[in-house]
Amino acid sequence: xxxxxxxxxxxxxxxxxxxxxxxxxxxxxxxxxxxxxxxxxxxxxxxxxxxxxxxxxxxxxxxxxxxxxxxxxxxxxxxxxxxxxxxxxxxxxxxxxxxxxxxxxxxxxxxxxxxxxxx
Amino acid sequence: xxxxxxxxxxxxxxxxxxxxxxxxxxxxxxxxxxxxxxxxxxxxxxxxxxxxxxxxxxxxxxxxxxxxxxxxxxxxxxxxxxxxxxxxxxxxxxxxxxxxxxxxxx
Numbered sequence: 001x002x003x004x005x006x007x008x009x010x011x012x013x014x015x016x017x018x019x020x021x022x023x024x025x026x027x028x029x030x031x032x033x034x035x036x037x038x039x040x041x042x043x044x045x046x047x048x049x050x051x052x053x054x055x056x057x058x059x060x061x062x063x064x065x066x067x068x069x070x071x072x073x074x075x076x077x078x079x080x081x082x083x084x085x086x087x088x089x090x091x092x093x094x095x096x097x098x099x100x101x102x103x104x105x106x107x108x109x110x111x112x113x114x115x116x117x118x119x
Numbered sequence: 120x121x122x123x124x125x126x127x128x129x130x131x132x133x134x135x136x137x138x139x140x141x142x143x144x145x146x147x148x149x150x151x152x153x154x155x156x157x158x159x160x161x162x163x164x165x166x167x168x169x170x171x172x173x174x175x176x177x178x179x180x181x182x183x184x185x186x187x188x189x190x191x192x193x194x195x196x197x198x199x200x201x202x203x204x205x206x207x208x209x210x211x212x213x214x215x216x217x218x219x220x221x222x223x224x225x
Binding site: 044 | 151155162163164165168169174206208214216218
C-alpha cells in the first residue's frame with residue numbers, strides 16, 4: 001500500500017524558515033517523480049515544486065529562489081526547505097507522487113502538513 | 120502559464136442526477152487533463168487522467184471527455200458519497216496548474 005506521510009508544518013513568523021518532510025512507502029521511491037502541492041485555507045490547489053527520480057527540480061514562480069525541493073532515495077524521503085516565508089505561503093502542504101517524470105497527474109497524496117505564516 | 124477555468128464554481132444536485140462539470144484551458148493541452156475529487160478535510164483523489172481514462176478503483180459512473188481546450192467531467196448518477204469539490208489539472212507543461220474547483224452540493 002502506497003503511503004505518504006508529511007511532517008514539519010508549524011506556525012512561523014514572516015521571514016522565517018521551515019523544512020517539510022514526506023516519508024514514502026509502498027512503492028519504488030527512487031523511480032518516482034514527487035511533488036509538493038499546497039492549498040491555502042478555503043482555496044484551491046497550487047502546484048509548488050517537483051523533483052524527478054534523478055534529481056531534476058522544478059518550481060512555481062511564486063516560490064522560486066525561496067524554496068528548495070530535495071530527496072533522499074536511500075531513506076525514501078522527500079523534503080521542502082522553505083526560506084523567507086511570507087503570509088501568502090500559509091497553506092496545507094501536500095506531498096504527492098507524479099505519474100510521469102516531469103508533467104503528469106498526481107496518483108497518490110499524503111494527508112498534508114499545515115504551515116501558518118503569521119506575526 | 121496555462122490557465123484552467125472551471126464552471127460552474129458550485130452546483131446543487133440531487134441523488135440520481137446526471138452532473139456535468141466543464142474545464143477550459145487557455146491554450147491547447149491535447150488530452151493532458153486530469154480530474155480530482157476532494158472531500159472536506161481530505162486529500163484530493165485522482166478520478167480521471169489523460170482526459171478520459173478512469174483511475175483504478177474509481178466507480179464507472181465517473182467519466183471524462185474532451186480534448187485540446189475543452190473538457191468535461193460527468194457523473195452519470197450522483198450518489199451520496201459524490202458530494203465534494205472537483206478540480207481539473209493540466210499536465211501538458213510546467214507549471215502544472217489547477218482549475219478553481221467546482222463544489223457539488225445537495
